[in-house]
Amino acid sequence: MTRQLDIVFLGLSLSSSWGNGHATTFRGLLKGLHQLGHRVTFLERDVPWYANHRDLRDPDFCALRYYETVQELQRDYARCLQQADVVVIGSFVPEGRAVIDTVASLCKGQLCFYDIDTPVTLAKLSADDCDYLSWRQIPYFDIYFxxxxxxxxxxxxxTFGARRAEPLYCSVDPERHHRTADPIGWDLGYLGTYSADRQATLNAxxxxxxxxxxxxxxxxAGSQYPSDIDWPDNVERIEHLPxxxxxxxxxxxxYTLNVxxxxxxAAGWSPSVRLFEAAACGTPIISDRWPGLDSFFPASTIHTARMADEVVAILSRESARTRLAMADRARELVLASHTxxxxxxxxxxxxxxxxxVVVDLDIGSAA
Structure with missing residues (x-):
């Protein structure tokens, strides 16, 4: 049995899912840690674009606190950071380099990094264009998640000098993501913020x-799509979906589409949270193809496609029985391994x- 840990996260956002997938990932992980009996604090940079779109203001699974500057973080939360058993800094934290240096100087427990954007991060580091992490800081972390x-x-x-790298994929909250009684309204849908490098696939x-x-x-459904996109008349648009x-x-x-x-x-082995969410809701998935997908979703649990003809064929020819059986297999897999x-x-x-930091309660001393 493990003792209760004090864990502090510094991430892009927990309070707002607007325009980012980080909030959903942090919410699932932190809720899981709370259920295991650990004490969790989340420190979030107070910025207007998230403050104006907050959909989780008072979580019941952690303490959510805000800071406006790195100096305020050091002044107001030094004790919190010093007393924590574990401090985890996430990717894309504003002024992340300065935050990491500040936290590293205060942290007495384990210091970890949680990269929710690993391929993007490593490309940025290689191009010397990463403002939330520097190459020299990677060895600071006991574990690079x-x-x-x-x-x-x-x-x-x-290559990058991490002491230890561990996968920590996204996840789903089964209490929030489950089949509802709503009737089918669309043959195919997509949920995701606009990204230029996804648009060609969404088009196809x-x-x-x-x-x-x-x-x-x-x-x-998703925000930040350019106004010049030519949406067909039979495609409904939802600007933001909390x-x-x-x-x-x-x-x-x-069916739902994953892009x-x-x-x-290019990196492979990078499942989107949307895959797990859709599967938990019992919705059949059509996904683009990438290395490692079958290690999360075997062929019997998902459709893949590269071109419009394949999607049209699926929508036109697959029976409801086959479609729902595939969705049931995906749902069982996700609820067993990806919550x-x-x-x-x-x-x-x-x-x-x-x-x-993890100790046996019967011993009562650090391992």
């Missing part, structure tokens, strides 16, 4: 099928293996 697994873990240690796998199938209904509405959104789709960023495709509780256990196990 990575959203991407596979060969990238070896790259982190062998959703917009083009929509043009070819004018009697079918499609939907795209996490509380995700389950109903997935449940209303006959992966180019850097994640926030599962990720929390993996996180604590990684710390246990490090042997610095």
């Amino acid at each position: 990575s959203f991407a697994g596979g060969p990238m873990l070896a790259d982190l240690t062998q 796998l959703l917009l083009e099928p929509a043009r070819r199938m004018p009697d079918r209904r499609f939907v795209v 996490p509380a509405d995700h389950a109903a959104f997935y449940s209303r789709q006959r 992966t960023r180019s850097s994640m495709i 926030g509780a599962a990720r929390a256990r993996e996180f604590i196990t990684a710390l246990t293996q490090k042997g610095a």
Whole structure:
């Protein structure tokens, strides 16, 4: 049995899911840690674009606190950081380099990095264009937790100097993501913030099928799409969909589309949280293809496609029985292995293996 840990996270955002996927990931992990009995504090930079779109103001699974500057972080939260058993800094934290230096000077427990954007981060580091992490800081961390697994873990240690790299993939909260009673409203849908490197795939796998199938209904939910996109008349647009509405959104789709960023495709082993969310809701998935996908979703649990013809064929020919059987297999897999509780256990196990903070209650002393 492990003792209760004081864990502090500094991440991009917990309070707002607007325009970022970090909030959903942190929420699942932190809720899982809370369920395991650990005390969690999340420190978030108070910025207007998230302050104006907060959809989680008072979480019941952690203490959520804000700071406006690095100086304020050091002044107001020094004791919190010094007393923590574990401090975890996430990717894309504003002024991340200065935050890391400040926290490293205060942290007396384990210091970890949680990279929710690993392929992007390593590309930025290689180009000397990363403002939230510097190459020299990577050895500061006892564990470098990575959203991407596979060969990238070896790259982190062998090329970038990480002491230890561990995968910590995204996850789903089954209490929030489950089948609802909402009737099917769309044949194919997509949920995701606009990204230039995803748009060509979205065009090929959703917009083009929509043009070819004018009697079918499609939907795209997400913010920041350019005004010059030519949306077919049978594609409904939802500007922003808060996490509380995700389950109903997935449940209303006959199929949902997963589109992966180019850097994640190149890296492989980088599942999107949308995959796990949709599967937990029992919605059949059509995904682009990338290395490692079958290690999360075997062929019997998911469709993959590269071109519009394949999507049109799936929508036109697959029986409801086959479609739902595939979705059921995906749902069982995700609920068994990809929940926030599962990720929390993996996180604590990684710390246990490090042997610095997790102790046996019967012994009562540090290992």
